[in-house]
Amino acid sequence: MLTAHTKIGTKVCLGYEYKKETLLYLRNKEDFFCPVCGEQVTLKLGDRRIFHFAHKRGSTCRDFYENESIYHMEGKRQLFQWLVNQKISAELEFYDKEIQQRPDIMFLYNGKRYALEYQCSTIPEKIFIKRTKTYFQNGYIPIWIIGSNHIKQKMRNVLSFSNFHFFFLRKTSDGSFYIPSYCPEKRLFHLVGSIISYSVKNAFVQSSNFEIENISVRELLDPKIVNQISVDHWSTEIEKFNFYWSLHPGPRENSFLHEVYNQNLNLFLLPPEIGLPVRHSIFIETSPTIWQTYLYIDVLSKKNPKELISLKEIEINFKKRINRKEIILRNFPQFYEVNHFIAVLDYLLLLVKLGILSRKGETLFEIQRNLTKSLTNRKKEENKLFFKQKYHHILSKI
Ligand SMILES: [Zn+2]
Incomplete structure (x- = not known):
């Protein structure tokens, strides 16, 4: 995870670009705690992995079991910076105590509160539905973005889908459908649109790629989808x-x-x-x-x-x-x-x-x-x- 509290409750968010020296200094001076379970966590500052907080071995925190991948952490960090660069008020790993859910990013846009979930591992349908419902019931608009590592191309303009993929389906204001995905390695949004399935598993699609610097929140939430098929x-x-x-x-x-x-x-x-x-x-x-x-x-x-x-x-x-x-x-x-x-x-x-x-x-x-x-x-x-x-x-x- 990328956020923790110090003993006096100051939040440290690694979504911002910190220098390693600053973090080394901070680590020597402070103890850090998990905002969800309150246990002490360690600040990891390896050279090859992304800087992050980790629970100690044997922790019972859900976060520990979820075994977050580097791909996921890097992705949400980039998505967070992308929002901040657009002057959007955003909070990384915001923990909502009331509903006991922690979206990867909570942000405010056009007077609405969004819960962004960047999902790089498969989770059971039940959990997906429950989290989504809870967001809706508590004044959030959920936006689920799937890790591009889950997008499987079968042939040109044909993707392989599972039920899990369809959970991510969104509708634009003009009634088109799309699935948003993001790849932190290529720093690329991949919007899968014009999805016409011909079997349980396969569907024709029209995809468009956007470098993260070249797409705004508005375009991600309501992209122009070209609905066509060969x-x-x-x-x-x-x-x-x-x-x-x-x-x-x-x-x-x-x-x-x-x-x-x-x-x-x-x-x-x-x-x-x-x-x-x-x-x-x-x-x-x-x-x-x-x-x-x-x-x-x-x-x-x-x-x-x-x-x-x-x-x-x-x-x-x-x-x-x-x-x-x-x-x-x-x-x-x-x-x-x-x-x-x-x-x-x-x-x-x-x-x-x-x-x-x-x-x-x-x-x-x-x-x-x-x-x-x-x-x-x-x-x-x-x-x-x-x-x-x-x-x-x-x-x-x-
Ligand atoms: Zn914890």
Whole structure:
């Protein structure tokens, strides 16, 4: 840790640039104590490691067990200095006795109080949710930044995600989503935006990097995210993915495949209008191919052109699938409330743009044409190519 008290309660914060001689002098003169548990701590002034305070062996303080890495300490020190350089009132390792939580940095910005947590190790979901909730309930806005060492690139514009990553998801004022991450070694913020997942683990993204000197707090809290996707790359990957899981289906995929078969459909001959990327599909863990096929089976395939569909009808069917665990949702601790149905609404509005549906009021749609069916692989490839060429400009903007 980077802050401690002296015997008379003066705070020593190593977030500021101290000279080693100053700290050596201070160490000879003073004893230091942990602000959380009150135990005596040692000031470590090694040449290779960052200057820090450490509990004595055998301490029962949580801080001792958390075994903070150098990467983490260096990161929060840089983030603290970044705030201070912007003349923002900030406190490193601020311990809030009332809630017994200690964000890495507490800062005041635009009349609001923020709790910044720079997280470089995985913590259980329960703890993440509890800490976040406690911040909200006590007048803090939590901002969780993930250590860039956790960001795993699978290929260009595709990242590998775990549930843990999604905890860090934030929303901008214009309704875009992003995950902020920071690397102290490169002194780089890495904002992962335009996140469109196509499987439980993988998602398309658009990332932007900012050197710490070149980004302000305002830009970190509300960045401009470009929501776009490469349609060709998306369709290639989603096809590969469908092929892969159809060879090794789990129980959930098996029941999906059964249903597809019973409906006289073929996973590999599905209409090109199924399995499309939409912005809020991140709210649904289940692959877009699967949840959009269910929507097709439950509602769209049962209607003919000129027939009406109500949102209620779609929502009822969507909820049934959720209750049967055929569609799995994601939750995000940093959002007050998540309306998962927005993903479906996104998709319906996309179908309007593609001329499949037309909107007939707030909650009503009319079928304009059926989805494009193909009976052979060749025909399907032809249809897909035509579809992608015709609607490229619509599909690539998320
Ligand atoms: Zn302690």
